[in-house]
Amino acid sequence: MHEITTALGPDRPGEIPFARPDIDEDDISAVVNVIRSGWITTGPETREFERSFAGRVGAKHAIALSSATAALHLALDAVGLRAGDEVIVPTFTFTACAEVVRYFDATPVLVDVEPDTLCVDPAAARAAVTARTRALMAVHLGGHLADMDPLTKIADAHGLSLIEDAAHGLPGSYKGRAVGTIGRLAAFSFYATKTITTGEGGMLVTDDAECAERARIMSLHGMSKDAWKRYTGSGTWRYDVVAPGFKYNMTDIQAALGLSQLAKCDRMWQRRAVIAVRYSRAFGEISELEVPVTRPEVVHSWHLYVLRLHLHRLDVDRDAFIEELRALGIHASVHFIPIHTFTYYRETYGYPDSAFPVACAEFQRVLSLPIYSGMTDIEVDRVIEAVSGVVSGHRA
Numbered sequence: 301m302h303e304i305t306t307a308l309g310p311d312r313p314g315e316i317p318f319a320r321p322d323i324d325e326d327d328i329s330a331v332v333n334v335i336r337s338g339w340i341t342t343g344p345e346t347r348e349f350e351r352s353f354a355g356r357v358g359a360k361h362a363i364a365l366s367s368a369t370a371a372l373h374l375a376l377d378a379v380g381l382r383a384g385d386e387v388i389v390p391t392f393t394f395t396a397c398a399e400v401v402r403y404f405d406a407t408p409v410l411v412d413v414e415p416d417t418l419c420v421d422p423a424a425a426r427a428a429v430t431a432r433t434r435a436l437m438a439v440h441l442g443g444h445l446a447d448m449d450p451l452t453k454i455a456d457a458h459g460l461s462l463i464e465d466a467a468h469g470l471p472g473s474y475k476g477r478a479v480g481t482i483g484r485l486a487a488f489s490f491y492a493t494k495t496i497t498t499g500e501g502g503m504l505v506t507d508d509a510e511c512a513e514r515a516r517i518m519s520l521h522g523m524s525k526d527a528w529k530r531y532t533g534s535g536t537w538r539y540d541v542v543a544p545g546f547k548y549n550m551t552d553i554q555a556a557l558g559l560s561q562l563a564k565c566d567r568m569w570q571r572r573a574v575i576a577v578r579y580s581r582a583f584g585e586i587s588e589l590e591v592p593v594t595r596p597e598v599v600h601s602w603h604l605y606v607l608r609l610h611l612h613r614l615d616v617d618r619d620a621f622i623e624e625l626r627a628l629g630i631h632a633s634v635h636f637i638p639i640h641t642f643t644y645y646r647e648t649y650g651y652p653d654s655a656f657p658v659a660c661a662e663f664q665r666v667l668s669l670p671i672y673s674g675m676t677d678i679e680v681d682r683v684i685e686a687v688s689g690v691v692s693g694h695r696a
């Protein structure tokens with residue numbers, strides 16, 4: 301199930317939802333202006349959003365889409381994935397990452413993650429490469445970038461396409477390089493809970509002109525180049541179809557919100573970073589808790605604040621911990637249920653838990669706390685108090 305039920309949580313007075321989009325009057329008037337303009341689907345706002353986004357991360361091409369799932373799908377299409385190929389995907393991520401590989405009748409080869417960052421383990425990825433491997437997906441879990449140097453080396457050595465799942469990553473970086481500019485292609489998400497939102501939406505980013513061209517065509521039914529112009533004064537009714545594509549284009553309503561959100565991306569990030577520091581100061585003092593790491597070469601986007609429980613020091617499990625927080629009006633979530641444990645993947649591939657010791661152990665003890673720019677200091681304090689209180693009541 302998508303995050304919507306647990307992620308956004310109920311909007312009840314006195315409760316702190318897991319996520320809340322930061323929508324201000326500028327966002328609202330940007331959207332209203334587009335609606336009033338009479339041009340509501342893909343058009344000038346979408347092109348402007350693409351230009352601004354590409355400029356912001358420093359990529360040559362950006363294609364605005366209906367979701368990050370669509371962006372991952374088009375990324376795999378652009379690198380020429382075929383039935384029977386393999387794509388290396390960490391098991392500790394959202395199900396979309398494996399699902400898009402199945403769209404091609406290709407195989408998602410699931411691998412374990414690193415214990416500190418929970419991002420794909422380069423050693424596990426290297427060990428998973430076969431003659432059929434075509435791509436490697438680097439998921440920047442929670443907004444901490446995966447270890448891109450060794451992953452790039454593996455991709456280069458074996459001729460694989462390195463695809464960044466940057467759904468959580470904006471505006472993070474790795475060794476001074478912006479998220480989404482390190483792999484061959486990258487997919488960003490603008491889902492309601494993400495670091496900038498368009499309600500639903502995504503962006504595919506690449507420096508590879510051929511991939512960009514293919515993705516743009518496939519995003520709109522496989523219609524030949526610039527078909528979208530047929531909707532504008534500069535186009536005609538005539539178009540050709542060069543491949544059986546998809547309907548993944550972004551609307552101008554979404555793009556207007558995206559542009560307005562992008563303009564305050566840094567301000568929103570700064571607030572989340574302050575909240576992360578406050579959480580880590582408070583929870584770093586509590587021996588039953590483990591706070592998230594940020595490696596020195598990484599700027600964390602703080603999409604998620606993933607706290608871990610030292611379960612042997614507590615007499616509750618993670619699920620009960622979350623329930624106690626909920627009773628106190630604090631809505632936490634879990635990222636992620638390892639993909640190999642889902643019925644479909646278990647029945648299709650039969651991966652044993654023992655193949656993913658880190659993901660399985662960490663899944664038992666992770667919880668994601670509310671962290672969003674609209675949180676007040678009082679709300680942050682309430683989360684700290686609630687978490688500390690639950691720990692105090694359950695020391696083993």
Ligand SMILES: Cc1ncc(COP(=O)(O)O)c(C=O)c1O
Nearest residue numbers: 367368369394396467489490491
């Ligand atoms: C890591 C990751 N990748 C991809 C996606 C898919 O994003 P979207 O909902 O925009 O399709 C998500 C969504 O939550 C995600 O968490």
